[in-house]
């Protein structure tokens with residue numbers, strides 16, 4: 742295929758909206774696995790893949806998030822079928838022997854440079870969060886990203902030592918994962934959308950040099 746058709750561009754960008762209200766339609770765990778398996782192919786620098794994704798589906802998990810949410814984000818988050826914490830692992834470089842096997846020196850290059858680690862983790866986990874949103878749209882889901890939350894509270898509640906009771910994941914227990922942003926996922930209620938705000942025109946945002 743040379744390029745996506747207009748319908749696909751509408752689904753991914755032009756008609757895709759940010760949702761605050763959700764239809765009562767669940768998102769199965771299998772679809773979340775498929776979502777990750779699509780989004781994971783988005784590029785990151787040196788294939789570092791620093792993002793970590795925590796899918797909150799149960800009421801109990803959502804309650805753990807509630808105290809960290811800005812007031813305006815509570816209702817939409819509590820009613821969303823899934824809320825994802827898009828986080829980054831500051832020890833992402835420990836995975837580089839697997840992820841970047843053709844250059845074994847890359848692990849130490851990061852391990853010796855905490856500033857580079859932080860910059861790389863933040864930049865690339867943000868990109869991976871965007872890949873996740875586009876993958877969600879491609880799979881027929883809707884998104885509601887949020888930065889209105891207390892990240893220190895989220896990190897303490899979900900990523901501090903001893904917070905991995907049932908998480909079943911290897912990256913939680915040791916406290917080197919930090920939250921970047923949140924994203925509600927589900928099937929959005931189009932009847933509750935606000936009119937769409939404009940975007941910058943080409944000449945306001947771009948230059949051709």
Ligand SMILES: Cc1cc2nc3c(=O)[nH]c(=O)nc-3n(C[C@H](O)[C@H](O)[C@H](O)COP(=O)(O)O)c2cc1C
Nearest residue numbers: 757758759760813814886887888889890922937938
């Ligand atoms: C990283 C990020 C953080 C956001 N934080 C919030 C938030 O805390 N609360 C909120 O209601 N909307 C939040 N938004 C939603 C934006 O306001 C919304 O995506 C934007 O206005 C575009 O809306 P549209 O997709 O419907 O065109 C956030 C969006 C992004 C991408």
